[in-house]
Amino acid sequence: MKRLLLSLFLMLCLTASTQTVFAQQKHGLLIPMGGGYSDVYAGFSAAAVANARNGQVKILVLPAPYSTNPISISGSERQTNIRDAEQRRFQIEEACKRAASPDLTCSAILxxxxxxxxASDPATLSLIPDDLSAVFILGGDQTVAMQALAGTPLEARLAELHQQGVIFAGTSAGGGMLSRTMLGGYNLxxxxxxxxxFGAPDVWNTEERHGLPFGLQNAVLDQHFYQRARFGRLLNAILLPDVPHLGVGVDAYTGVIVEDEVLRDVFGLYTVTILDAETYHAAxxxxxxxxxSGPFLLSARNVLVNLLSPGExxxxxxxxxxxxxxxxxxVERDFESLSLPDGAGALILAGDLSKKLSDNPVIRRFSELTGGENANLVxxxxxxxxxxxxxxNLEAYAKALPGRQTRIVALGDEPVQISPDVTGILVVGKDQSRVSVQALAPVRDAWLSGVPVxxxxxxxxxxxxxxxxxxxTPDDAEMAELATQKSFWQGKTEIRPGLGLxxxxxxxxxxxxxxxxxWFSLAYNHPELLAVGLNQGAAVELHAAQRLVLGTNSIFVLDLRQAKLALGSNNGFVIANGLLDVFAPGEMLKPEKADVNAHFSPQPTPILPANTPTATATAISPTMTANTPLPSVTPETAPSTSAPVPFSFPWLAAGAILALLIAVGIGLRWRKREKQ
Known part of the structure; x- marks a missing residue:
């Protein structure tokens, strides 16, 4: 009897200590990568090797994003997917071997x-070893992948592995899956x-539609960030209600280690961007x-912008x-740098009006300022x-403008000739690398004398x-990479003095x-100046009386005057606490105080029509705002099943203790019967 009681006591102690170890075990790292493979293998492999188990580095390769349908695919597609995924599996295994020391063994399992x-097949789960070091999720379509995984035994098993310290990495769509709130792409x-x-981003943030449940909890991930100009998409998403108000944009060929919601050790080629719409209550x-015409443009103030590059x-x-x-x-700011000299003419700065010149609100406004039918334009x-x-191109603008016109093509450095009786000057350009500032010096002189430009x-x-x-930006992929991604390296953007109007x-x-x-290069190299980013169809009107946004799109203002700046080990930009404002047509260009203790009453979001057309509307009064309830439009959801309850160690322990108590009771009764 004493032996049985002692055994029971020891079992209880062992169970308690095991539960404590389990509870204290750190969750696995998350490693989102913005796209590509060869440039991020080394960074991923270093982390996987550091997480070796018993002298082995076992990596599970998950190709679910390759699929085109979460319910059923053809046999030929399956064969193609497996063949392509096998190539990646081999590359991942070889990258691991290059990173591992001689005493470690690497193997990648597809x-x-x-x-x-x-994802529901027990045979699939049987392929997953218990001593994994890492999981690598391939690129493709994150929405199809999550529709295939959500609520299945495999998703539950992946969650267990993460709790046990297994690293989860993903590239491209696989990286996008590593936040619980997931960006599925753009809506129709x-x-x-x-x-x-409003309505542009397809945000997955429900029980049925989400990223991996154990992914980032405090932020939304986006991939191919600058490669595919997804700044606007992520910004739009984090300003929505019931969505984390932090966004992490990982550029292609770049990855970042995430440990307990801390981003560190960026690796690969480029940058990781963090947009914070929470601290100063931008959301x-x-x-x-x-x-x-009906569409709603977002307008936001005091979004914090942070950049990380490889380094510390x-x-x-x-x-x-x-x-x-x-x-x-x-933070209190002013936009006094937008002030114009006394006596200068109105100045309209546009981001590209050429797509729609007829009945264009910016063209109309310029015509009003210059005399309409009585104008004398250059x-x-x-x-x-x-x-x-x-x-x-001049012919297209000429058709949209009334009045008398003189056309000039400036091909060299020779200054253009401006008649003293002109009432307005229009200057259009195609290629900023071909222009001559000297040729436009007479434009500045005429503007200073009061002529609108x-x-x-x-x-x-x-x-x-x-x-x-x-x-x-060129169409060629390599040249486009130089223009859109390498421009985040210091010195890759050629910056020249302008006219200084x-x-x-x-x-x-x-x-x-x-x-x-x-845009970031201009801001980084001249942080004392506001950096204004004009979108196609948008413009800013500056004169003594007002600073007004015009057109059919929003504009960005990036302010690094109080930001901290550094460079990464790749000479890439590192920025802490830049401030971003987004202004919509009809709004005045003026900053608002940033205050962590400010309080706002959130404005209800608009209702979208069933089919939202591409916006082609004109500007409105700055006092007009949306006052309609939360939209009810939701994209098509994937079929779902009830999620199984993951196997939990505390329940196992309780069951074992109960079984042991029963066994002890039976044993006592058996010993009593023997004595009788």
Whole structure:
């Protein structure tokens, strides 16, 4: 009897200590990678090797994003997916071997999961070893992958593995799955160029539609961030109610280690961006401004912008602090740099109006300022590859403007001739790398004497203090990478002095031509100046009486005047606590105080029609705001099943104790019977 009681006591102690060890065991790292394979294998492999178990590094390769349908795929698709995934499995295993020391063994295991049936098949789960070091999720379509995994035994098993310290990494779509709130893409009729309209991002944040449940809890992930101009999409998403108000954008060929919601040790080629709409209550104060045709544009103030590059910089998602500096409790700013000299004419700066010149609100406003039918205009084209192409574009603008007109094509450095009786000057440009600032000196002189000026597209940056001297983003993939991603490396953007009509920097076609790298370069190299990013269809009107946003799209203002700046080990930008404002048409350009203790009453979000058209509307009064309830439109959801309850160690312990007590009771009764 004493022996039995002693055994029971020892079992209880062992159970309690095992439960304590289990509870204290750290969850596995998360490693989101923005896209690509070869450039991120080394960073992933180093982490996997550091998590070796019993001298082995076992990596599970999950190809679910390869699938085109979560319910059923053809046999030929399955064979193709397995063949392609096998190539990645081999590469991952070889990368692991290169990173491992001689005393470690690397093996990568591919599990063929493409549908819900695969994820529910006990045979699939039997392929998963208990001593895994890491899971690598391949790229493809994160929405199909999560529809295949959600609520299945495999999802529950993956959660257990993460709790047991297994690393979870994913590239491209696989990286996007590593936040509980997941971006599925764009909704119908939306893309990068109109990503600032309400309803653009497809946010998965329900019990049925979500990312991996054990992924990031305090932020939303997006991948291929600058490669595919997804800044607007992520910003739009984190400003929504019931969504984490932090966004993490991981660029292609780049990865980051996430440990207990801390981003650290960026690896690969480029940057990781953190957008914070929580600290200064940007998500609470966001407004949705309706245009005449119905769509709603977002308007936001005081979004914190942080950048990480490879090196020592890190960011804590829980405390919302960059390692360079914590956000100030209060920040008060002014936009006095937008002021114009006394006697100067009105200045309209546009991001590209050429897509719709007829009945364009910006063109109408310029016509009003210059005399309408009685105007005497000079139309100037700069930065075009030929005189013919320049004249073709001038013809389109000429048709949209009334009044008498003189056309000038500026192909060299020779100053243009401006008649003293002109009532307005229009300057349009094609390629910022081809323009000559000297040729436009007479434009500045006429403007200072009171003549209104409208600058559009590549002509707009010249009106600021400095401009990026680069051509439109090319179609060639390698050249596009140089323009959109390597421009986040210091020195990769050529910056030249502008005409200096206004002491800011300007970049047009932000979303439509993916100019974010140039915009950040201007801001980083001249942090004392506001960096204004103009989207296609948007414009700013500056004169003595007002600073007003015009057109059919929003504009960005990036303010690094109080930010902390550094460079990563790759010479990439590191930024702590930049401030971003987004202004919609009809709004005045003025900052609002940033205050961590501010209180706002959130504005109800608009209701979307069943099919939201692409926006082509004109500006509205700045006092107009949405006052309609939360939208009820939801994209099609995947079929779901009831999620099984994961196998839990505490229940196992309780069962074992109960079984032991029963056994002891039976044993006592048996010993009593023997004695009788």
């Amino acid at each position: 599990i063929p999961v493409f549908t819900r049936d695969d 009729n939306y893309a990068a160029e109109n990503a600032l309209f 609470e104060s966001v407004k949705y401004i309706p245009l005449e 910089a890190r960011y804590d998602l829980k405390s919302r602090q960059h390692s360079l500096s914590a956000p100030a409790p209060k 139309l100037i084209a700069i930065g075009y590859p030929s005189e013919r192409s320049a004249n073709t 409208l600058a559009d597209n590549a002509a707009t940056p010249l009106m600021g203090a400095f401009y990026s001297a680069h051509a439109p 206004v002491e800011i920097t300007l970049e047009p076609q932000m979303l439509s031509d993916n100019r974010f790298g140039r």
